[in-house]
Amino acid sequence: MSSVREQPLGIDELLERVRADYDRIEARAAYDAARDGDALLVDIRYEALRTRDGLIPGALVVERNELEWRLDPQGSHRAPEATGHDLRVVVICNEGYASTLAAASLHRLGLHRATDLVGGFQAWKAAGLPVTS
Template sequence: MLAAARSRLDRITARAAFQELIALGAVLVDIRPAAQRAREGEVARWLPALVVERNVLEWRFDPRSDARLPEASYDRRVIVLCQEGYTSSLAADSLRQLGIHRATDVVGGFAAWRGAGMPVAGLAA
């Protein structure tokens, strides 16, 4: 399942994700649970990043949903982030199946984000 999901994505590095957030108006979506974010740290709050836990991702990003976020759009670049880059691949593929054709994820997840020196907040800072 993971290999199939990844075959449909153009996965990107943490550094490329950061560049897309700043230059291209992408949105980073951290799907990790609150306990994991508290333990591992978070993406710096000044970046265009949202926390949308995995269990509500589809209905919050489906442009047809009454519970959609303002950022939900079929054309928006949505970059999904989990801790190590496994769950995020499945989640990004699920968004693509909803029609969000530019959804992808970060190779290596938040661990790679932090390891690449990207901006973080919380305990990992």
Template sequence: MTRTIDEILADARERLERLEPDKAYAETREGAVLVDIRPAAQRAAEGEVPGALIVERNVLEWRFDPASGARLPEATGHDLRVIVLCSEGYTSSLAAAALHDLGLTRATDVAGGFKAWRAMGLPTTGGTAG
């Protein structure tokens, strides 16, 4: 059986309670972990969110699986609230669904990604792209 990326994305998003940027920001102020999965070049061009944990997409599962020897100190258990951020909110949905597969069922992502975050006037730094 084959599926398109649009079908896979839709299935991933059905599992998430996606957050608008302002809601994600509020949750991070209450202790949720905001995780920026964009590659370094994209962060340099677009800017960053102060305080976001940088974990590039290719290692995300290893860093947040509580049973992994490569986990981050922040990966304290399956009840951790992880909010994933990418550029526009597509890759982050797939990444958050992958965290669900690891048992981190409170993981979600930012609808519209970094671009929506910045457009809403939430805190950012740097970036060379407009």
């Protein structure tokens, strides 16, 4: 068995490559899609950020380390919202970096409509979209 090692990537190049594989979504479009029932917003920020900055009403809060288990439609630990592989998931982190890698992971689970929010929660808040404490 031959083992060929790929050249290591820096995080910026990795993000660029991952983002080339799907269309990311802007805050207003994510808000509209969720309001219209066409997207599940999933907040993966850790608790301290949610406490500090607030929550997006209606978003499913799933810590990043639980994301794949909670959204795998075939998984035994799935959230009730994980209804199928066609579910449109919008992953939201604080600034739109960790969510990119999380969305890519969901793609590998077969959630082909998974995406992430450009600019993350901070872009949502800056757009004047609803936030609760």
